[in-house]
Amino acid sequence: MAPSTPSSTTTPARRPYRWPAPIVSVALAMSAGKAMSVNAPVDGATATPAGQTAPAGQVLFLETRINHEPNTRLARFITRDGVLLASPSTLRELGLRPPAAADASGLIALHALAGVRVDFDASLQQLDLLVPVQMLERPLTHIDLARRPMLGPDPGQRSPGVLLNYDLYGQRFAGTGNYNAYNELLLFGMGPGQWSTTMSSELHTGSAGTGIRTTRLDSRWQLDIPDKMLTLSIGDTLSGALDWSRATRIGGIRLSRNFALQPYRVTTPLASFAGEAVLPSTVDLYIDGIRQSSQQVLPGGFQLDAAPSINGAGQAQLVVTDINGQRRTMDFALYASPRLLQAGLSDWSLELGTLRRDYGQRSFVYGNKPVASASTRRGLEEWLTVEAHAEASAGIAQAGAGMQMLLGQRGGMLSASLAASQAGPRQGSQYGLGYQWASPWLSLAASTLRRSQGFRDVPAVLEQATLPRRTDQAYAGFSTRFGQFGLSYVSQRLPGVDPSRYASFNWSRSSSGNALLSLSYNRNLGGSRSDSAFLYWSLPLDRHTSIATSARHGLDGNNLSMEASRGVSSDLGGWGWHAQTSTGEDRSARAEVTRLGEYGQWSAGLERTDSSGAHSTLLYASASGGVVWLGGYLQALRRVDDAFALVSTDGIGHVPIHLENRMVGTTDARGYLLVTPLNAWQHNQLSIDPQQLPADMLIKATRIDVVPASRSGAKVSFAMRRTLSLQFGIRDRHGQWLPAGSHIILQAEGSAPIALSVGHEGKVYVQDPPAQARLHFDGGDAACHAALPVVPAREGHFELADVICR
Numbered sequence: 001m002a003p004s005t006p007s008s009t010t011t012p013a014r015r016p017y018r019w020p021a022p023i024v025s026v027a028l029a030m031s032a033g034k035a036m037s038v039n040a041p042v043d044g045a046t047a048t049p050a051g052q053t054a055p056a057g058q059v060l061f062l063e064t065r066i067n068h069e070p071n072t073r074l075a076r077f078i079t080r081d082g083v084l085l086a087s088p089s090t091l092r093e094l095g096l097r098p099p100a101a102a103d104a105s106g107l108i109a110l111h112a113l114a115g116v117r118v119d120f121d122a123s124l125q126q127l128d129l130l131v132p133v134q135m136l137e138r139p140l141t142h143i144d145l146a147r148r149p150m151l152g153p154d155p156g157q158r159s160p161g162v163l164l165n166y167d168l169y170g171q172r173f174a175g176t177g178n179y180n181a182y183n184e185l186l187l188f189g190m191g192p193g194q195w196s197t198t199m200s201s202e203l204h205t206g207s208a209g210t211g212i213r214t215t216r217l218d219s220r221w222q223l224d225i226p227d228k229m230l231t232l233s234i235g236d237t238l239s240g241a242l243d244w245s246r247a248t249r250i251g252g253i254r255l256s257r258n259f260a261l262q263p264y265r266v267t268t269p270l271a272s273f274a275g276e277a278v279l280p281s282t283v284d285l286y287i288d289g290i291r292q293s294s295q296q297v298l299p300g301g302f303q304l305d306a307a308p309s310i311n312g313a314g315q316a317q318l319v320v321t322d323i324n325g326q327r328r329t330m331d332f333a334l335y336a337s338p339r340l341l342q343a344g345l346s347d348w349s350l351e352l353g354t355l356r357r358d359y360g361q362r363s364f365v366y367g368n369k370p371v372a373s374a375s376t377r378r379g380l381e382e383w384l385t386v387e388a389h390a391e392a393s394a395g396i397a398q399a400g401a402g403m404q405m406l407l408g409q410r411g412g413m414l415s416a417s418l419a420a421s422q423a424g425p426r427q428g429s430q431y432g433l434g435y436q437w438a439s440p441w442l443s444l445a446a447s448t449l450r451r452s453q454g455f456r457d458v459p460a461v462l463e464q465a466t467l468p469r470r471t472d473q474a475y476a477g478f479s480t481r482f483g484q485f486g487l488s489y490v491s492q493r494l495p496g497v498d499p500s501r502y503a504s505f506n507w508s509r510s511s512s513g514n515a516l517l518s519l520s521y522n523r524n525l526g527g528s529r530s531d532s533a534f535l536y537w538s539l540p541l542d543r544h545t546s547i548a549t550s551a552r553h554g555l556d557g558n559n560l561s562m563e564a565s566r567g568v569s570s571d572l573g574g575w576g577w578h579a580q581t582s583t584g585e586d587r588s589a590r591a592e593v594t595r596l597g598e599y600g601q602w603s604a605g606l607e608r609t610d611s612s613g614a615h616s617t618l619l620y621a622s623a624s625g626g627v628v629w630l631g632g633y634l635q636a637l638r639r640v641d642d643a644f645a646l647v648s649t650d651g652i653g654h655v656p657i658h659l660e661n662r663m664v665g666t667t668d669a670r671g672y673l674l675v676t677p678l679n680a681w682q683h684n685q686l687s688i689d690p691q692q693l694p695a696d697m698l699i700k701a702t703r704i705d706v707v708p709a710s711r712s713g714a715k716v717s718f719a720m721r722r723t724l725s726l727q728f729g730i731r732d733r734h735g736q737w738l739p740a741g742s743h744i745i746l747q748a749e750g751s752a753p754i755a756l757s758v759g760h761e762g763k764v765y766v767q768d769p770p771a772q773a774r775l776h777f778d779g780g781d782a783a784c785h786a787a788l789p790v791v792p793a794r795e796g797h798f799e800l801a802d803v804i805c806r
Contacts, residue, residue: 252353600625
């Protein structure tokens, strides 16, 4: 987006200030001891015209401040006939733009400068100039709120490891059993990249016998290169795709841009706001009434670049408050969309391999024809992002291009695409068009994708699939004080089949007490002309417990249900439960209990159903979690979907650990805790609270920042140990406390002396004192010595009796 400029940034004109001659004379007399008087040209090299001699004057070197800036500069001025003058070079050194006019000596009278106010303190030899912004000659102050340093994992926290994730589910119904398992195995930290494989298993039991099937899903080696935002994958992967193309599951190689490797980098166009300040000021940026930043600026022009925290249309305000408290407010309209890329930024992917067939059914079935594809997006302008995609295999080629365009600051987003294919002798085309507009109170979206009869893509040809000839979608949503409303329409037409058309209406409203009431209605506009409706109400009783009731109408009749549930804290875990009963065409009751612990999560439940007089009972249970080996430590843990850390407290157990100031657990008896989930490639602050530890604990650091790689673990160590700490009061030979704030010396043979401070009531604190140490107080006539009491323990905190210094 082009930088926005305030509609008005003029500075109120100020009356030129001219010193009366008597005042100037007094000022010069007061400063005679500091000012230097010369009878020479002011600036012989540049200020005095050729052939002329500068008149005599008094030279003053003044501490000069411009527009109340916090920093001052020593600058050279001339006083003549009660007027303060400066050379053009002096003004430039002060960061001012000198005017073209000057006197015969090449000097400029400050009082003659339009809009300039002069304030001279002769006793302090200080000069304050208040000048218009237009006279300031300095570069634009550029504030980039979106720029953050690139992060990478700390090599010291990197550790080799093996992680096994698992999800188990089993159910028993009418004498038959179905059991499913999903497993994921990852190896990380063992050389470059990481290796992973996933598998699924099924077990069926019943009167017909027992059946077991295990299927490999995906296996790949992946290398992430954060500084270049690149990811290389070899093995099973998905090809890149755009909104108007389809991804292909292949076995092969993929190289792609990966913005997730630098999550703090802003990829969408920045909103730029420009303004100017006469005095040092505070610039506050508000977007839709929420303050996004507060920055200090010096006098002059400034530009602030920010990543809008909105999706759609919004209103930005720039509030400039100077040091006198005067405030100016500037309004800007803006529109932000995640579909756009910054100008000059590209996103792309390249793939080469063979088609993966029968995914989820068979383990090692691949096509025998090579598949190649490429996708790219590039920001040409802040308001225009272009796209392209191409793919090919034996007997099929397809390519296309598209765009995402911002229609001004209030016009919304327009998207368009056009593609063509050649499959043997058949040629085809595809085109798409879409529009989107969003604001806090209204959202509109419409799109269409149309294909000719001969259009094909690689998956359609190799898998002999049929593509829809036409897909249309439309949505409208708006917010009022009566709630949020939504209307949608979807239509799809396949060759030789009647078109499918659906319309829906949604409404929801939150009331006092955070109660939620919602209504949805769906209508099949096709041949069946069926409809369904759903009414739902819920009320939270506390942070984790809620009750709800719902009514449903559909093809299978009417149904009314009531339920109550208690969720589980994702940080601390615990017990949860859910109970539900339904009545209507079918009657049912269900009860479930859940437990989330540091080693994973499990749940078990039963469901009783009465349908047409037939009773049935379903029993089910599930479990999910993981097992990790990291740095020689083997431990069960919760399922890891992103990253995790093994926290060590140097063998000290039962230490509370906090993640982003939220307590997530305590270390075990060996001083270890596995913390999950962490955000990959981002700052994750792990900390301990010293106030929750014994007083004799010495801690090197209470906070450690962790930046883990994706799908891997980091090893974090809080260096700590138990110490011997003593606290006692110290008195002089007369029984009086030694003065608070005085110092005593603790010294033992072979050890360096240690200075200790005396607190109120003579209190002294000593940590890890050397053996056979003595205390020395150098108080002149009150100087004294004492032996430090001996404590048999090597660690712990002890309150000792008073020590007499003699």
